[in-house]
Amino acid sequence: MTGKLTSMARTAVTERTEASEPVGIGDELLLERLRGGDAAAGEALVKRYAQPLMRYLQRIAGEAIAEELHQQTWLSVLDNLDKFDPVTVTSKASSAQPVSQGETDGELTISGAAPPGGFKAWLFRIATNKANDHWRSRGREKAAKDGLRLVTDESLPDAAHRLEGTEQEQKLRRAIDQLPEAQRQVLMLRYYSNMKFVDIAKTLGCPLNTALGRVHKAMIKLRQFMET
Amino acid sequence: MKLQGIAVASLLQQLQGDDTLLLMYLVDELPAADRAEVERRLAADAKLRADLDRLTETYGSFISDMQALDGGSPMHADVSAAVRRASSAIRQWQARPAPAVTYGVERHSPSRWRVWTIPSAAAAIVLVVVGVSLYSGPTPRMPVVVVPPQAGPQTAQSDDAAMAKLITQSPGTDALAEAEGPGFNSDLARDESTSKALREDAVFNVPEP
Numbered sequence: 001m002t003g004k005l006t007s008m009a010r011t012a013v014t015e016r017t018e019a020s021e022p023v024g025i026g027d028e029l030l031l032e033r034l035r036g037g038d039a040a041a042g043e044a045l046v047k048r049y050a051q052p053l054m055r056y057l058q059r060i061a062g063e064a065i066a067e068e069l070h071q072q073t074w075l076s077v078l079d080n081l082d083k084f085d086p087v088t089v090t091s092k093a094s095s096a097q098p099v100s101q102g103e104t105d106g107e108l109t110i111s112g113a114a115p116p117g118g119f120k121a122w123l124f125r126i127a128t129n130k131a132n133d134h135w136r137s138r139g140r141e142k143a144a145k146d147g148l149r150l151v152t153d154e155s156l157p158d159a160a161h162r163l164e165g166t167e168q169e170q171k172l173r174r175a176i177d178q179l180p181e182a183q184r185q186v187l188m189l190r191y192y193s194n195m196k197f198v199d200i201a202k203t204l205g206c207p208l209n210t211a212l213g214r215v216h217k218a219m220i221k222l223r224q225f226m227e228t
Numbered sequence: 229m230k231l232q233g234i235a236v237a238s239l240l241q242q243l244q245g246d247d248t249l250l251l252m253y254l255v256d257e258l259p260a261a262d263r264a265e266v267e268r269r270l271a272a273d274a275k276l277r278a279d280l281d282r283l284t285e286t287y288g289s290f291i292s293d294m295q296a297l298d299g300g301s302p303m304h305a306d307v308s309a310a311v312r313r314a315s316s317a318i319r320q321w322q323a324r325p326a327p328a329v330t331y332g333v334e335r336h337s338p339s340r341w342r343v344w345t346i347p348s349a350a351a352a353i354v355l356v357v358v359g360v361s362l363y364s365g366p367t368p369r370m371p372v373v374v375v376p377p378q379a380g381p382q383t384a385q386s387d388d389a390a391m392a393k394l395i396t397q398s399p400g401t402d403a404l405a406e407a408e409g410p411g412f413n414s415d416l417a418r419d420e421s422t423s424k425a426l427r428e429d430a431v432f433n434v435p436e437p
Contacts, residue, residue: 037322038322039315039318039319039321039323042315042321042322043311043314043315046311046314046315046318047311050307050310050311050314051303051307054303054306054307054310055298055303058303058306063306066306066310067306067309067310067313070310070313070314071310071313071314071317074314074317074318075317078317078318078321166300168293168296169296169297169300169301172293172294172296172297173297191290191291191294196257197251197252197255197257198239198257207242208239208242208243208248209242209243209244209245209248212243212247212248212251213245213247213248215251216247216248216251216283219286219287219290220286222290222293223289223290226289226293
């Protein structure tokens with residue numbers, strides 16, 4: 001039974017992996033072309049990651065702000081294009097502060113070489129930083145530390161989405177919103193980027209055990225919420 | 229709670245507790261040696277197998293729920309808008325004017341080039357002044373141009389008169405001559421002191437690269 005369930009879970013992960021993995025020209029090659037002035041290569045990268053990146057930003061920052069954060073992410077990619085090195089691993093990325101403490105310093109931690117996982121990890125790292133910056137500017141981090149749930153207009157699905165989807169989907173959406181910020185971030189990052197946990201931990205600057213623990217707790221909480 | 233009686237591998241050492249270990253095992257991200265260890269442990273520990281079953285069900289439910297959530301809330305319009313905006317930014321970035329290229333010189337921002345312009349011009353002026361003063365002033369260090377005998381006495385006299393006139397008209401010449409005593413080439417001293425002052429000024433005012 002264990003083997004069957006394990007196989008099922010792996011299949012679910014694999015199917016989603018195969019569906020989300022881009023085919024064709026690799027990221028690094030497109031990036032190199034973009035550096036050379038090939039705008040079409042950049043647009044190809046944008047399209048490749050638009051859906052998972054937008055979904056990720058919607059889940060962690062809210063639907064109203066996701067597009068703006070998406071734009072800021074790509075602007076930051078362009079600003080730091082010359083500094084991205086898919087081969088080298090930077091000590092800055094590996095020693096960055098944990099996400100939960102909100103001490104990532106935006107572009108400072110992404111300047112230099114890329115974290116493990118290549119361009120995708122770098123892209124999602126930038127997006128995470130932008131979302132954290134948004135959080136800090138809105139004061140939500142302080143509220144979270146104080147044990148309060150600051151629900152702003154950005155965190156609530158807009159009226160159109162609220163009416164869409166089944167009751168289960170709405171329930172899950174609310175459950176995700178109620179997760180602690182750090183847990184939600186790691187869980188959504190895992191789901192939408194499909195990065196390995198080792199890479200996620202290095203990208204976010206937290207120990208591997210911490211990243212796994214957050215995902216595990218988040219899944220347990222979601223399940224408990226959905227079963228009530 | 230750490231696993232007991234298991235020879236820990238590099239990744240296992242980072243994992244504290246069965247939950248994190250089983251999660252890594254479930255998603256198949258353990259190195260082969262670590263995986264073999266976990267399977268050996270699973271074969272011998274019924275509780276551990278039960279924990280894995282629960283985790284598998286939880287993880288599978290999460291994946292399924294997320295797929296249903298995303299499938300039930302299509303975001304084609306949102307993604308299209310985001311792609312358009314980002315693509316526009318990329319085109320603008322690609323079309324930006326390239327910074328000026330100066331051969332053999334490191335590329336700087338336009339503001340830094342403006343900072344360099346004035347000191348560079350001042351240095352060029354100084355060099356010209358120094359060159360002119362050294363060339364025009366009578367000094368034993370300068371190469372002496374021998375006038376051929378064909379030059380008429382009238383020409384030599386006119387040159388001497390012009391030089392004398394130039395010397396007498398130089399400001400401060402008499403004072404310098406008095407200060408330094410006879411035989412002192414006051415005109416040369418004035419030019420040298422001026423040139424030195426200009427050089428010093430240029431040195432202290434040229435910003436370092």
